[in-house]
Amino acid sequence: MLAKHSVQMGNVENIAYFTMSIFFNALGNALTVSLNLGSALWTASAVNFTQMTGVPLDLVLFVYGLIVILINVLIIGRFDWRRVLGNLVFLGPFSYLIGMFSVFLNGLGIDALPLTVRIILDVAGICLISLAVSIYQRVNWLLHPCDDLMQIVRFKYLRGSAPAAQLVTFVPPILVIIVCWITTYHLFAVNVGTIFSLLFQGPLVGIFDKCIFPSLKHRHIEHNHHRHGLSY
Numbered sequence: 001m002l003a004k005h006s007v008q009m010g011n012v013e014n015i016a017y018f019t020m021s022i023f024f025n026a027l028g029n030a031l032t033v034s035l036n037l038g039s040a041l042w043t044a045s046a047v048n049f050t051q052m053t054g055v056p057l058d059l060v061l062f063v064y065g066l067i068v069i070l071i072n073v074l075i076i077g078r079f080d081w082r083r084v085l086g087n088l089v090f091l092g093p094f095s096y097l098i099g100m101f102s103v104f105l106n107g108l109g110i111d112a113l114p115l116t117v118r119i120i121l122d123v124a125g126i127c128l129i130s131l132a133v134s135i136y137q138r139v140n141w142l143l144h145p146c147d148d149l150m151q152i153v154r155f156k157y158l159r160g161s162a163p164a165a166q167l168v169t170f171v172p173p174i175l176v177i178i179v180c181w182i183t184t185y186h187l188f189a190v191n192v193g194t195i196f197s198l199l200f201q202g203p204l205v206g207i208f209d210k211c212i213f214p215s216l217k218h219r220h221i222e223h224n225h226h227r228h229g230l231s232y
Contacts, residue, residue, distance in 0.1 A: 030104075033098070042064065044190050
């Protein structure tokens with residue numbers, strides 16, 4: 001009975017952590033989009049692709065997710081139905097919430113706030129994204145495909161280093177941004193927040209792993225067998 005109760009409590013905690021992390025991630029991304037002072041790399045590349053093609057942002061984010069799911073399958077070398085379904089379940093509410101929060105924040109007129117306040121809010125948005133990634137990567141129940149990619153690379157190839165893994169997985173969106181810029185001669189959602197994300201999102205994930213809900217540990221991770229400790 002005690003074991004069963006412990007499992008039930010663990011499931012309730014995981015649901016709470018997961019719900020909290022989705023909210024933080026969607027709100028953080030929506031903040032950066034609405035402020036237009038630089039979004040996290042994946043979101044910034046999606047915004048630029050939307051501006052170039054006219055395809056709605058939520059649809060671009062969803063298609064991004066599908067592409068990254070295929071990349072993850074190739075990296076781990078097998079088709080894990082549970083993992084793929086988890087990615088797909090995550091994508092739906094996540095893409096919708098970003099769009100919903102963006103509309104709400106635009107309605108508040110936060111883009112008209114003083115520049116200093118907007119920069120602070122934009123950096124806060126990136127921090128919220130980093131916090132969300134830290135939480136739901138450790139729960140490892142349902143993951144956004146891009147964060148699943150980071151987790152796979154982090155533990156399979158980079159000895160658990162969050163900063164190194166984040167930089168590696170930022171390469172595709174950076175390439176998309178460059179192509180969009182060459183095509184349109186304009187950049188959108190690339191600014192202070194984008195640079196902050198590039199430099200600090202990975203390190204922040206590692207810091208939050210240790211400082212926020214430290215009892216929550218990484219579970220069911222992909223890794224190579226080695227004797228080295230994890231590096232955060």
